[in-house]
Amino acid sequence: xxxxxxxxxxxxxxxxxxxxxxxxxxxxxxxxxxxxxxxxxxxxxxxxxxxxxxxxxxxxxxxxxxxxxxxxxxxxxxxxxxxxxxxxxxxxxxxxxxxxxxxxxxxxxxxxxxxxxxxxxxxxxxxxxxxxxxxxxxxxxxxxxxxxxxxxxxxxxxxxxxxxxxxxxxxxxxxxxxxxxxxxxxxxxxxxxxxxxxxxxxxxxxxxxxxxxxxxxxxxxxxxxxxxxxxxxxxxxxxxxxxxxxxxxxxxxxxxxxxxxxxxxxxxxxxxxxxxxxxxxxxxxxxxxxxxxxxxxxxxxxxxxxxxxxxxxxxxxxxxxxxxxxxxxxxxxxxxxxxxxxxxxxxxxxxxxxxxxxxxxxxxxxxxxxxxxxxxxxxxxxxxxxxxxx
Numbered sequence: 001x002x003x004x005x006x007x008x009x010x011x012x013x014x015x016x017x018x019x020x021x022x023x024x025x026x027x028x029x030x031x032x033x034x035x036x037x038x039x040x041x042x043x044x045x046x047x048x049x050x051x052x053x054x055x056x057x058x059x060x061x062x063x064x065x066x067x068x069x070x071x072x073x074x075x076x077x078x079x080x081x082x083x084x085x086x087x088x089x090x091x092x093x094x095x096x097x098x099x100x101x102x103x104x105x106x107x108x109x110x111x112x113x114x115x116x117x118x119x120x121x122x123x124x125x126x127x128x129x130x131x132x133x134x135x136x137x138x139x140x141x142x143x144x145x146x147x148x149x150x151x152x153x154x155x156x157x158x159x160x161x162x163x164x165x166x167x168x169x170x171x172x173x174x175x176x177x178x179x180x181x182x183x184x185x186x187x188x189x190x191x192x193x194x195x196x197x198x199x200x201x202x203x204x205x206x207x208x209x210x211x212x213x214x215x216x217x218x219x220x221x222x223x224x225x226x227x228x229x230x231x232x233x234x235x236x237x238x239x240x241x242x243x244x245x246x247x248x249x250x251x252x253x254x255x256x257x258x259x260x261x262x263x264x265x266x267x268x269x270x271x272x273x274x275x276x277x278x279x280x281x282x283x284x285x286x287x288x289x290x291x292x293x294x295x296x297x298x299x300x301x302x303x304x305x306x307x308x309x310x311x312x313x314x315x316x317x318x319x320x321x322x323x324x325x326x327x328x329x330x331x332x333x334x335x336x337x338x339x340x341x342x343x344x345x346x347x348x349x350x351x352x353x354x355x356x357x358x359x360x361x362x363x364x365x366x367x368x369x370x371x372x373x374x375x376x377x378x379x380x381x382x383x384x385x386x387x388x389x390x
Contacts, residue, residue: 005132006069007059008101010220011146011213011234013138016054017045020135024063025075025122032125037135040117045137049109055140056112057105058088058120060133071101075131078124082111095219102220108135143213146234147194150209154238161242162263168202169261178266181205182256183247186225187215191252195243198224198231204259206243 005022019039026033037058041049048054058080061070076098080088088106095102112118120135169176185192185208196209205226216222222231231237242263250257250268258267 003063003132004067005059005061005134006067007061007105008069008071009059009105010216010222011141012104012143012217013055013057013140015136016048016139017137018134019045019056019137020120022132022134025060025124025127025131025133027130028125028127032123033127035122035124035133037120037122037133038117039120039135041112041114046114048137048139049114053139055107055109055138056135057107057138058122058133058135059105060122060131062100063130063132070132072103072105073100073131074103075124075127075129077126078122080106080108081121081123082108083113083119084121085111087111096221101222104217104220105136105138143210143217146213147209150196150237150239151194156238156241158241158245161240165204165242165263166261176261178258178260179204180256180258181243181246183250183254185211187211192243192247195240195247196237197226197240197243198229198236199238200231200236201227201229203227204243206240209237209239212237 003022003024019041020037023035023037025035045054049056060072060074062073064070073095074093076094077090078093079086079090080093087108092106093103108120122133124131181204183191186205187207188211190208190211192206192208194209195206196212197203197206201224203226207225212225222233223229224231246257246259246265249265251270253270254268256269257265258269260266
């Protein structure tokens with residue numbers, strides 16, 4: 001049975017020739033069914049594939065008796081075989097949540113034979129609907145070329161966008177005093193390079209054209225990332241000159257701006273990460289270190305009663321970090337440890353004392369100053385001078 005088929009697909013390719021005519025795939029409720037498509041490439045088509053400008057793709061959608069355009073869709077249980085080899089599994093033929101139109105026609109280019117006949121089989125089962133499928137040769141369009149085409153042919157100037165924006169605000173039932181728009185793309189969360197939006201959208205927020213097209217090339221959803229409005233086709237996109245002017249006016253570190261009902265900028269919010277990096281200059285670091293550092297002095301008493309003062313900077317040793325945790329507490333009296341005591345005396349002094357007259361008791365939280373005392377001199381016995389000889 002000869003049928004006609006029209007498919008809705010994205011702007012990433014255009015059909016140049018039909019390798020196998022559309023064929024109707026009957027429903028298969030209780031058995032497996034196979035629909036075969038055969039074709040052979042002519043020399044011109046072979047050269048186009050060798051030049052990597054064209055691809056062989058397999059199209060499929062639910063059959064429409066009115067002949068209207070149908071969204072890309074495959075049976076729930078199916079697979080595609082090329083020359084008796086399975087090349088596309090059922091998992092790869094399912095769209096997002098099995099929604100029609102969220103899958104691209106599978107690319108069969110690398111599986112075909114360029115100089116001999118090819119057979120493509122659609123194997124499916126448990127299908128209550130009829131489908132129409134075919135094999136077509138398409139010309140590939142890169143995302144870069146599509147973005148360039150938008151800039152060249154779909155650019156809307158600032159004045160036109162602003163005039164339409166103000167008019168829509170005046171005609172709206174609810175007056176919006178301001179809108180906050182982000183300078184980052186809602187898809188990739190990076191700064192917008194080419195501001196793009198759908199012509200039917202009334203909001204000022206845009207998204208990056210390259211990011212949007214790149215994502216839809218992989219998974220065609222075609223919905224506005226700002227308001228979730230369905231976008232009919234690539235031709236419904238435009239490049240916003242008003243948003244481009246905002247990007248050129250504000251700095252690179254601006255995160256978002258607030259615009260009034262007349263389109264004028266009311267408030268600018270900077271990216272905190274950029275502000276922090278700008279403040280983290282060497283001068284600010286030196287100022288921060290000088291304001292937070294606290295010098296400590298250690299007094300050492302040697303045998304000659306010479307006093308040496310050592311100034312300690314911000315870096316502290318592991319043993320000195322115990323006292324830093326109590327810097328915010330009230331200062332306590334410093335305890336003195338006499339290192340000249342003998343072992344017996346050391347044991348006696350290490351016993352706990354009760355009463356304030358014995359000085360502070362050393363605890364892990366106490367601030368301790370290490371003082372080296374000179375050794376206690378031992379009195380010498382005077383010797384009698386030798387008797388003078390008469």
